[in-house]
Amino acid sequence: MIGIMGAGAFGTALAIALAKTGQPVTLWCRNADQAQDMAKLRFNRAYLPDAPFPETLEITQDIHRITSGTALLVAVPLQSMRSAVAQLGRVDTPLVACCKGIELTTGLGPIRVLEDALPGITTAILTGPSFAADIAIGRPTALTLACADATTGAALQSALTTPTLRLYRTTDTIGAELGGALKNVMAIACGAVIGAGLGDSARAATMTRGFAEMQRIGTIFGARTDTLAGLSGLGDLALTCTSDLSRNYQLGLSLGREEIFDPKITVEGAATAKAMSTIARQRGIDLPITETVTRLVEGSTTIKDAIETLMTRPLKEE
Numbered sequence: 640m641i642g643i644m645g646a647g648a649f650g651t652a653l654a655i656a657l658a659k660t661g662q663p664v665t666l667w668c669r670n671a672d673q674a675q676d677m678a679k680l681r682f683n684r685a686y687l688p689d690a691p692f693p694e695t696l697e698i699t700q701d702i703h704r705i706t707s708g709t710a711l712l713v714a715v716p717l718q719s720m721r722s723a724v725a726q727l728g729r730v731d732t733p734l735v736a737c738c739k740g741i742e743l744t745t746g747l748g749p750i751r752v753l754e755d756a757l758p759g760i761t762t763a764i765l766t767g768p769s770f771a772a773d774i775a776i777g778r779p780t781a782l783t784l785a786c787a788d789a790t791t792g793a794a795l796q797s798a799l800t801t802p803t804l805r806l807y808r809t810t811d812t813i814g815a816e817l818g819g820a821l822k823n824v825m826a827i828a829c830g831a832v833i834g835a836g837l838g839d840s841a842r843a844a845t846m847t848r849g850f851a852e853m854q855r856i857g858t859i860f861g862a863r864t865d866t867l868a869g870l871s872g873l874g875d876l877a878l879t880c881t882s883d884l885s886r887n888y889q890l891g892l893s894l895g896r897e898e899i900f901d902p903k904i905t906v907e908g909a910a911t912a913k914a915m916s917t918i919a920r921q922r923g924i925d926l927p928i929t930e931t932v933t934r935l936v937e938g939s940t941t942i943k944d945a946i947e948t949l950m951t952r953p954l955k956e957e
């Protein structure tokens with residue numbers, strides 16, 4: 640049995656993809672009304688209405704039903720993950736973080752948050768370019784499974800791969816965490832560029848210089864360059880900086896157009912930009928795009944001023 644915590648878009652999509660292989664999957668939902676609705680309708684009306692549940696997908700409200708088995712996938716937004724997993728109690732299976740970001744209060748990524756919240760557990764992260772809707776309807780998708788322990792990583796890779804969901808494995812958990820976290824910040828920046836009508840050339844420049852920031856911070860924290868250039872880094876950067884389906888990109892579009900954005904929508908890059916800007920200021924790391932996104936999101940700069948600031952920085956080598 641594979642357990643999944645979080646019945647939002649991503650948790651539900653993974654549950655459907657894994658259950659389609661015929662194995663038992665248990666999806667835990669915190670909301671009683673939503674759980675009953677899903678059990679009755681056999682689809683997730685709130686988050687993924689076009690994807691019916693396979694027979695082997697069980698909905699539960701009993702958290703103890705997901706604490707053992709082959710793996711427990713944690714698919715809740717990063718800023719809520721610590722409080723979510725605190726409810727689990729004893730866990731007898733590897734925990735796989737299925738979220739992207741840097742925790743505002745600690746500066747930690749998903750794996751480190753899990754290990755901090757539940758000391759002694761085995762952890763991994765599943766990350767890379769994929770929209771929940773694509774995974775749920777069985778479109779081909781490739782993701783990175785990062786686990787510090789190579790043997791556990793290989794077992795998880797095998798358990799979580801399906802005919803339409805292909806996993807590559809790595810032991811570089813830092814690289815996988817940082818790539819997934821920072822690409823969302825760059826997606827906000829690219830959305831803002833397009834939203835403000837600055838054009839595709841400016842977006843390409845933002846993506847490329849954003850990737851340079853990802854490499855700069857990755858080097859400092861010990862990420863491997865091939866991880867950052869892989870699915871969890873460059874791959875996800877390419878997807879979310881160019882697709883209207885990305886919520887981070889959509890927030891950027893709204894900022895660029897000076898429109899209001901619905902605060903209930905999950906946008907991991909906003910808090911991550913702030914967390915990373917704090918780290919960069921403390922450690923003297925130059926992250927101009929991340930800093931600009933932080934300031935745009937908090938409303939302390941305008942698109943016009945932000946562009947002027949970025950374009951008039953001292954000239955340097957690439």
Ligand SMILES: NC(=O)C1=CN([C@@H]2O[C@H](COP(=O)(O)OP(=O)(O)OC[C@H]3O[C@@H](n4cnc5c(N)ncnc54)[C@H](OP(=O)(O)O)[C@@H]3O)[C@@H](O)[C@H]2O)C=CC1
Binds near residue numbers: 720737
């Ligand atoms: N959607 C996508 O295409 C993809 C998302 N991801 C990542 O997956 C993670 C989750 O995103 P996504 O599923 O899209 O988000 P959604 O907004 O679709 O869903 C979030 C889910 O988490 C639940 N939740 C929030 N806080 C808690 C908590 N404290 N305890 C328990 N459950 C909680 C919500 O419950 P409730 O409804 O009751 O609020 C909801 O079920 C993010 O890090 C995102 O970056 C990764 C790849 C693709």
Ligand SMILES: O=C(CO)COP(=O)(O)O
Binds near residue numbers: 875
């Ligand atoms: O992470 C994602 C794609 O890989 C989903 O992107 P958004 O969270 O921006 O919608």
